[in-house]
Structure formats: structure tokens, C-alpha cells
Amino acid sequence: MTGPTGADEVGELRGQVQDLRRQLADAHARLNSIVERSTDGAMVLDALGVVVYANPAAHRLLGRADGQLVGEHLGFPVTTGEVTEVELVTANRERIVAEMRVVATEWAGRPATLALLRDITEQHRSQVELARRATHDALTGLPNRYLFEDRLRQALARLRREHDWLAVVYADLDGFKALNDRYGHPFGDAVLVEAARRLLLALRPSDTAARIGGDEFVILCEGLHHATGVAESILARLQAAFAQPFRIRGTGVTLGISAGFAVTDDPDCDPEDLVERADAAMYARKAAR
Amino acid sequence: MTRYQFTVYVGREDARVRAAVESFRQLCRRRLGDEAFEISVVDVLANPQLAEVERVIVTPTVVRDQPRPRRRAMGDLLATDALAAALELPDDPPDRGGRS
Numbered sequence: 001m002t003g004p005t006g007a008d009e010v011g012e013l014r015g016q017v018q019d020l021r022r023q024l025a026d027a028h029a030r031l032n033s034i035v036e037r038s039t040d041g042a043m044v045l046d047a048l049g050v051v052v053y054a055n056p057a058a059h060r061l062l063g064r065a066d067g068q069l070v071g072e073h074l075g076f077p078v079t080t081g082e083v084t085e086v087e088l089v090t091a092n093r094e095r096i097v098a099e100m101r102v103v104a105t106e107w108a109g110r111p112a113t114l115a116l117l118r119d120i121t122e123q124h125r126s127q128v129e130l131a132r133r134a135t136h137d138a139l140t141g142l143p144n145r146y147l148f149e150d151r152l153r154q155a156l157a158r159l160r161r162e163h164d165w166l167a168v169v170y171a172d173l174d175g176f177k178a179l180n181d182r183y184g185h186p187f188g189d190a191v192l193v194e195a196a197r198r199l200l201l202a203l204r205p206s207d208t209a210a211r212i213g214g215d216e217f218v219i220l221c222e223g224l225h226h227a228t229g230v231a232e233s234i235l236a237r238l239q240a241a242f243a244q245p246f247r248i249r250g251t252g253v254t255l256g257i258s259a260g261f262a263v264t265d266d267p268d269c270d271p272e273d274l275v276e277r278a279d280a281a282m283y284a285r286k287a288a289r
Numbered sequence: 290m291t292r293y294q295f296t297v298y299v300g301r302e303d304a305r306v307r308a309a310v311e312s313f314r315q316l317c318r319r320r321l322g323d324e325a326f327e328i329s330v331v332d333v334l335a336n337p338q339l340a341e342v343e344r345v346i347v348t349p350t351v352v353r354d355q356p357r358p359r360r361r362a363m364g365d366l367l368a369t370d371a372l373a374a375a376l377e378l379p380d381d382p383p384d385r386g387g388r389s
Contacts, residue, residue, distance in 0.1 A: 048360070048361070049361055049375070062346060072344060072346060073344065073361055074346055074361075075347065075350050075351070075352075075361035075362045075363035075364075075375075076360075076361065076362045076363070076371075076375035077363060078364040078368040078371040078372050078375055079364050079365045079368055079371070080367055084365035084368075086347050086348060086349070086363065086364060087300040087347070087348045088346060088347055088348075089300075089333055089337075089340060089345060089347075089348065093337050095300060095334070100347075100364060102364070
């Protein structure tokens with residue numbers, strides 16, 4: 001039975017409930033303003049890796065409309081250490097490189113995982129580009145000396161597993177210096193770009209051509225099987241490729257190519273020694289002309 | 290004997306991806322035995338429709354297709370312990386120590 005005291009109690013309780021509701025709403029709003037506005041994608045995955053929550057940034061990252069991610073079976077996230085790099089496939093088949101950070105958590109009283117995703121596509125592209133520049137000649141786009149040496153070492157290591165022959169071809173352009181002096185460096189650069197193009201056309205897809213000096217190139221040819229036969233035919237193809245005059249900026253010039261090679265089937269062969277032998281072979285052929 | 294079947298969904302195949310797949314292969318050898326599993330590798334860029342049908346969102350993703358129920362893990366395939374747990378692989382090959 002409610003007397004004056006009973007009514008007061010109910011009123012007080014009602015007031016307390018309203019206070020608690022307000023506090024809860026405040027706390028909820030604060031957390032929301034962090035998670036909902038975060039620019040990092042945040043997803044909560046259950047024990048099987050199914051999405052139980054995803055914030056707006058996660059939806060944006062994956063090109064999905066709001067709410068579309070819940071229920072998606074992403075998979076249980078695994079990392080060594082705190083972060084790992086993954087790629088995301090978006091709704092319109094774009095590829096995004098993302099850093100994924102994984103934290104154990106709870107959701108509705110059950111073990112869950114919080115997966116945070118940060119788009120690092122731009123940084124990744126820059127890194128890839130920087131790595132490419134460090135290993136390639138800027139003018140011709142061919143591998144530089146460092147990449148060539150790396151490839152040569154790997155090729156020699158492969159000889160350890162399976163016997164075969166490989167060759168290093170050393171080549172330079174006849175009359176290039178005179179041409180450079182006469183027509184200037186920009187012209188010379190254009191000649192080198194065209195020379196690199198012809199070089200690549202004359203080679204097999206498995207060969208590696210590199211620019212290691214002004215007009216000097218080295219080529220790695222693997223899988224020779226029969227020692228000199230294949231190397232000689234590559235030299236012949238190079239000669240043929242350079243037989244046609246070059247037409248640069250309306251001016252026709254003829255450029256020859258001198259080349260020599262050295263072969264080995266020895267995985268312990270010193271790479272620099274092999275390149276030097278190829279260089280010497282080139283000079284020997286020049287002298288014999 | 291239960292035969293395990295896995296599909297590994299990857300982005301462009303490069304040295305890092307190949308190393309990750311090889312690491313997973315070694316994990317399967319250790320936990321399942323040499324003959325007890327099959328691994329298929331699917332490039333999601335070369336097979337976008339397949340990736341969509343399977344709803345692959347993150348690469349790399351490993352799906353255990355058999356035995357059922359399916360299990361799925363994604364992220365760093367070098368995290369072998371976590372990967373084995375997520376895919377519910379046994380600690381040792383079932384036949385070990387059987388034949389004399």
C-alpha cells in the first residue's frame with residue numbers, strides 16, 4: 001500500500017533510474033564518438049572469425065554500405081607480433097594494402113578479437129617504387145649492377161641443386177662515345193634507351209640484362225644445357241638486333257655492338273671473376289676484328 | 290583416414306606469398322603427415338569471381354574445406370601456432386607410432 005513515504009521512495013528510485021540512463025547514454029555516446037569516427041577500420045570478430053561489429057571506417061575501407069559487414073566470415077585473424085600486412089579485396093575488386101593490428105577482447109561475454117585496419121596502400125606503393133629505383137637503372141629501366149649481381153649469385157646457387165651451364169655476356173656499343181660527343185648527351189641517352197629495348201628483344205624471357213656502365217651491359221643467361229651453343233646464338237641475335245640503323249630524333253645513326261661471354265657450371269665460381277672473364281672475352285673478339 | 294583439404298587465397302603471388310604458403314605446407318606436414326592433406330592456392334586477382342563466391346575479403350586467407358565444418362583464418366600465415374589452432378589441426382599426425 002503506498003502512503004506518503006512509499007510515493008517518495010518510488011519517486012526517488014525513478015530519479016535514480018533516470019540518472020543512470022543518462023549516464024549510460026553519455027558513456028555510450030562518448031565511446032561511439034571515438035569508434036564511429038575513427039579513421040581506422042575497427043572490426044570485432046567472434047571465435048570463428050565472423051564479423052559481429054564493424055565501424056564506418058571499416059565499411060568505407062571495404063567499399064561496403066553501412067551494416068553490410070556484420071555476418072561476413074572474414075576468418076580468424078592470426079598474426080606474429082602485433083601487426084601484419086594484409087591485402088583487402090573491396091566490393092569493386094580494388095586491392096588495398098592494410099596494416100592489421102589484432103587484440104584479444106570480449107564481446108557479449110564471449111572471447112572475441114578486435115581487428116584494426118589501417119590503409120597503407122600509398123606508403124606501400126612508395127616503398128615498392130623506392131626498392132625498384134635502388135635496383136634499376138633510371139635511364140633504361142634495366143636492372144642495375146646490384147640487382148644483376150644478386151641474380152647471378154642466385155643463379156650460381158641453383159647450379160648446386162641441378163647441374164647446368166650459365167653464361168654471362170658482356171657487351172658495349174661501338175662508337176657510342178664518339179656519338180655522344182658529336183650529338184650531345186640527351187641524344188646519347190635516347191640511343192641508350194633504344195639500345196636497351198633492342199637488347200631485350202634479342203633475349204629470352206629468362207635472361208637478365210643489366211646496364212652497368214655508360215654504354216656497358218651484362219646479360220645473365222641460364223639453362224644453357226649445352227655450354228657454348230646457346231651463348232653463341234645469343235651473340236648472333238644481338239648482332240642482328242643492332243644491324244638496323246637507329247633513328248633518333250630524325251637523325252639516323254649506326255651503332256654496332258661488341259659482345260663476349262664466359263660460361264660456367266660451377267656453383268662456387270666467383271661472380272665478379274665470371275663477369276671479368278666475359279669482359280675479357282669481349283675485348284678478345286674486338287681485337288680479333 | 291581423414292583427408293584434409295585447404296584452399297589458400299592470395300593476392301598477387303610474390304616471394305613473400307610463396308614463402309608463406311610453403312610455411313603453411315610445412316605446418317600441415319608436421320601436424321597431419323605428408324599424405325594426409327591437399328593445398329590449393331587461388332590468386333584472387335586472377336579469379337575474382339571465385340573470390341567473390343567464397344567471400345574472400347582479406348588475403349591471405351586459408352579455408353579448411355575438409356573435414357567439415359569449415360574453418361577459416363586470415364592474416365600472417367607464418368603465425369603457425371595460431372593458424373593451427375584456428376584451423377583446428379591436431380598436434381601430431383594421427384598415424385604416428387602406429388605401424389611397427
